[in-house]
Amino acid sequence: MSEKPSDDQPSASEIPDDVWEQFARDTARNTSAPKEPSARARMVTERLRQQEARGESPPGWRTGPATMNGRAARRRTLWAFLGVPLAVAVAVVALKPSLLPGDPFGTDESSAAASPLPVETAAPTAAPGASDPETPTLDEPFAGSPALRWVDGEDGIVLPDAKAVGSVPKERVAQALKLTKKLLVGANLDPKAVRGARPEVALSVLDPKQPELLDELDTALRSPSREHDPVTLFSRFRPDEVRPAGDVIKTRGHMTFKKGSHGGVAVRADYTFVYPLVRADGPPDVTRTIVRRVIDVELADPAQYRVTAGRLLLVEYDQEIGNSSCDVHDGYLHPEFSPGGPTGTAPTGPATDPYDRSRDIDRDDSDACGTVTRT
Structure with missing residues (x-):
């Protein structure tokens, strides 16, 4: 089912060109599974197609260092997923540094109190x-x-x-x-x-x-x-x-x-x-x-x-x-x-x-x- 733009949203002709161009570049880099485009996306795509037919494609549209940008995008995604667990881990280590392998801060609790010997049999x-x-x-x-x-x-x-x-x-x-x-x-x-x-x-x-x-x-x-x-x-x-x-x-x-x-x-x-x-x-x-x-x-x-x-x-x-x-x-x-x-x-x-x-x-x-x- 297609979307109908609401009256209070700006039309495609009112959106600045640099915003459209950024949107186009992001859309071209998107490697996720295909999904039906929204009404706004269809309008943007049609406008860019017409510009390309007239030889007026904006800089970077289907050109430029896509591979590099793709790596950058994947790297950002990776850090986005690691961000919360890493923050939690940093917080835990701050509270209990002895959890780090080797106890680099010298806070191993076993050094403060000797552990009991095993039972003598x-x-x-x-x-x-x-x-x-x-x-x-x-x-x-x-x-x-x-x-x-x-x-x-x-x-x-x-x-x-x-x-x-x-x-x-x-x-x-x-x-x-x-x-x-x-x-x-x-x-x-x-x-x-x-x-x-x-x-x-x-x-x-x-x-x-x-x-x-x-x-x-x-x-x-x-x-x-x-x-x-x-x-x-x-x-x-x-x-x-x-x-x-x-x-x-x-x-x-x-x-x-x-x-x-x-x-x-x-x-x-x-x-x-x-x-x-x-x-x-x-x-x-x-x-x-x-x-x-x-x-x-x-x-x-x-x-x-x-x-x-x-x-x-x-x-x-x-x-x-x-x-x-x-x-x-x-x-x-x-x-x-x-x-x-x-x-x-x-x-x-x-x-x-x-x-x-x-x-x-x-x-x-x-x-x-x-x-x-x-x-």
């Missing part, structure tokens, strides 16, 4: 690498420590996927793993227990039908000594001596399980806990005590053995403590602060890296106190 093959020699502070109590990249608290105790072992169903394996975690949390992460209170949560997991064991632990908590020291199983600090530097204890380790010797499932847990501390009454210097614990427990079958359902048998436990006064057996850990120096017996044993989880705990029975290479 087995013993590592080597000690963690050296850390920047930074001094810990109340704001950054794990500065200069490999534990900076460890997970906080009980979130660092990640249970392996439970599966049946022998005749022990998957559900009992899962129960044993959860009870083991509860024991670790109650003995090393419970805020009250860490501040020196009786570790009731941890004790509640142990089978009361191990009377000798519970009697020994009760004696150690009530009257600690060299022979009965609760820190061999529980992490405890004197509240009148030190206090936690913040609410975070770093945790790293792994747990394994196998068929037990009492008709149940045996679990081994190997975890290291890092405690940042300050003096209870003194300068706000931060130090760290590192405690590694390896415990073997079993959830026995109450249908075959005289045990308490839902309680763990504590088969064996061992520990390695870094940065605690040597040969002090009052039931607490005593972290040392650099300016003050050691408060216990001078160390005579070998130097060890308390963060090295690739080696077994030294079971030397000589009771020789050693030193740590870092805290």
